Amino acid sequence: MKEFLYRAARYTCTPIRYACASTSFLASFARRRQNYVRQRWPGALDLEAATRVAIFAHFDRQGVVDDFILHYLAAIAHAGFTTVFVSNAPRLTSESLSRLTPLCGAILRRANVGLDFGAFKDGLATLRPERLEALLLVNDSVYGPFRDLADVMSDMNLLEADVWGITDSWQHHFHLQSYFLLFGQRALTNPVFSRFWSRLRYVQSKSWVVKHYEIGLTRALLQAGLRCRALFPYRIAATTAVEAMRGEMPADSRALAGPRQRFAATLVAAVEAGRPLNPSHYFWDPLISRMGCPFLKRELLRKNPARIPGLVHWQDVIQVTGKYDTDLIVRNLERSVRNRAI
Secondary structure, three states: OHHHHHHHOOOOOOHHHHHHHHHHHHHHHHOOOOOOEEEEEEOOOOOOOOOEEEEEEEOOOOOOOOHHHHHHHHHHHHOOOEEEEEEOOOOOOHHHHHHHHHHOOEEEEEOOOOHHHHHHHHHHOOOOHHHOOEEEEEEOOEEOOOOOHHHHHHOOOOOOOOEEEEEEEOOOOOEEOOOEEEEEHHHHOOHHHHHHHHHOOOOOOHHHHHHHHHHHHHHHHHHOOOOEEEEEOHHHHHHHHHHHHHOOOOOOHHHOOOHHHHHHHHHHHHHHOOOOOOHHHHOHHHHHHOOOOOOEEHHHHHOOOOOOOOHHHHHHHHHHHOOOOOHHHHHHHHHHOOOOOO
């Protein structure tokens, strides 16, 4: 149990990590530029006329735009959104540009400062968000969607909530996880939205960005009276995971010898004790197979930082849900994973 809880909390801000994050924040004051866009290319889609826009944050050390990203961009276009593609890569290959152009309204390459939120900020600078009907912020930290994105988003009623995410988290504070955020007009025209982005600094620390920007964005919107909702809420994902895990636990607790059974027991205990977990990692299987979540976090397959067992079955779980070509994922893993079998 102690080892499980340690892994669940491994990304909390230790004194050393806090010191590094604080140093990174202080260094951001030396970055006085309004944005860090280095190159711009027009896309084939009409960005000027678009009322539903997506900003897609991308990074790849080699400047490659993988097939799984092109699938995601095509799904976004099919859902009625025009994409501003913002890459933090050191370069974009000519092949990548030619494949991006038909799927985007604009393509930007910027210096890799500020992580995804820096990319979002520079992407927003090309728009007038208050004139949009809806704005989607997404990044390349997930594989998917595993089913029609238009169908998924049809359940995100912007009359019921002003901001939607796919999943939410209660780690540190309640917040929508920032890999997929949909904003309606009420949020886009609220002064808190523009104030958040105007004050955002280009900080290089992931822990700082998560705490002050990913969590901070939801907190600021809630304090402004805006409604923030997840399509697959934590409480439902947690209870669904507990039901699934209990089905795997033998009646005799002394028989809990295998890693999967031990994981099931400790996950159930953590959920029932109210200890918040990262739902996109710990509940990945039931989220996809039982609830219809259309995404899987890339970090889970590439690193599995919490050592969650059962990931060897990821392909079977995804293929049961629909017609998604899992070879898109395999090709990316073959190119990027080191010292890990998937």
